[in-house]
Amino acid sequence: MALSIEELVTGADAGNEPSPATLREMFRYMVLARALDERMWLLNRAGKAPFVISCQGHEAAQVGAAFALTRGKDFTLPYYRGLGTVLVMGMTPTEVMLALFARAADPNSGGRQMPAHYSSRKLKIITQSSPVGTQIVHAAGVGLAEKIKGGDAVVWTSFGEGTTSQGDFHEGINLAAVHRLPVIFQCENNEYAISVPQQQQMAVASVADRAPAYGIPGISVDGTDVLAVYEVTRRAVERARRGDGPTLIEARVVRLTAHSSDDNDRTYRSPRELKSLRLNDPVARFAAYLHEHELMSEAEEQELRAEIAAEVDAATAEAEAAPLPEPETLLKHVYAE
């Protein structure tokens, strides 16, 4: 499938509005991320997948940002909600499902990690762990190496607003700022760290407010608007590639699900709040935009959704049928050769 990412970043029309084909491609990835995510919850509730953690509500923030990056060149360090990110960077639905079922062929970890701990050296997606924020200092380090090597790859990392309370958030951004490293820090602020709301996490209104303290630009953007996120990220990428240093982006999103399949958000979110979340659904919002601008008809949307449903079915079936890792592989890869 031909993507427009490279063309957007390196083409003569860089800086202009994405083409209609690109917009439809963005939509496709958002719908794909949503469809895979919803299927994972069904599989969890059916007892087939022990654990699911969602990207639902974050799709525009992730797809918009990833479209501003260059696949195969730029590094991503996406946190556990980054399904939309990794799909755009090249991970396939089958690979996502292989991780869900912890199959041997899972390219993220060979079934060693929980789902959504993304990794692929081929795709320059750097392996993630569960303690939050650890990837922020890695991102600074990848950027530092890029500067030492004299390369022009950009490093993009994501995390939630709760993670901004971690020391690694401060240490990583500070290092990147001091050395003007080519790193983009995207905070996907869904206002909850599991059950703890933003106002108990920080005394500032926006995570982007912290950027001036590091001497770097901070931008708060509506993270349910895929084009807005694309545009701010595109500028951050240009800045980084020019050698002007890092940018902190706060993408304000909604968390449409509980924290994970083991959480129940009805214990800390009001019924009214839960009901209102869908009013900010980024996928519905972008569908409406495409219809309004006559870039996609209802029939085309239905056709796309049917195609994606079939793709998700096929990925699920293939992954479920794939073998588990052999027990004797437990001892492999403790040390590299």
Place this chain on the structure above:
Amino acid sequence: MPEINLLEAIRQAIDEMMAEDPRIFVFGEDVGKRGGVFRVTEGLYDKYGPMRVIDSPLAESVIVGAAVGAAMNETRPIAEIQFADFIAPAFNQLVQEAARIHYRSNGDWCVPMVVRTPYGGGIHGALYHSQSIEAIFAHIPGLKVVAPSTPYDAKGLLKSAIEDNNPVLFLEHKKTYRLIKGQVPEHDYRVPIGPADIKRPGEDLSVYAYGLMLHYCLEAAQTLAAEGVSVEVVDLRTLRPLDVETVLASARRTGKALVVHEDNLTGGFGGEVAALIAEHAFEHLDGPVMRLGGPDVPAMPFAKSLEDAFMPNPQKIADAMRKLAAY
């Protein structure tokens, strides 16, 4: 062969490796113009410039964490933690990240990185400039832990560590930096990570040590020789992966084993060595496997009287040797 001290051997290893491989860089507090608080990296900033000898912000988690990231982007960082006592804020990055990355990515990513740090006491460093940290990190699969005791070993092992595709914690006993001198060949050589080295062959009992304690054990062995007791002194050199074969072979030969370290006794590395000998060399033993370590107090105090009371020394070690020899 020229004689140099342990600190110069480490500097030479870094310098010679950096001259050969542009992917190698040094990253830590005060490593640049100042050349490190112990002067290990002295002269390297002028030689290699600010993008290869980088003064880090004063933050240990990002020193190790950024090195982890850099190692995944085709460079080979040598991170320095100024004192081993300050490594705690980087514990998560070293243990949960560096050590687990190859395993958790099913062999896809690796972290070719060295974390150098001065450890150990006897230099009036008090609680927070004297600690021994080896046991905590030697517990972690995925990390390699190296603790050389001579300039020759330090240079050869550090070169091996820099070339290794795994995270290596390189422990430098700070009291040995200038105290311990030795011959180091001018030609390029390596000491492989893993093998232990018998620094003094003997017949009556085996003593296992590393770092400063290795030298104290050699001194004590000399004393015991005058008393007619032949002591074999085994320098472990690498704590993980441990050279189990050499450890066991020595114990089987002499029938008696004593492990000496400066770290506090309970849960110390000596426990692991003692357990291995007890489990696999039991039939050959003529006495209990003994340990001599620092006392179980939180860390080494500042006052000379208290520091001396904490530190194992040649006299204390000789006493332990006599006790075991007489068993």
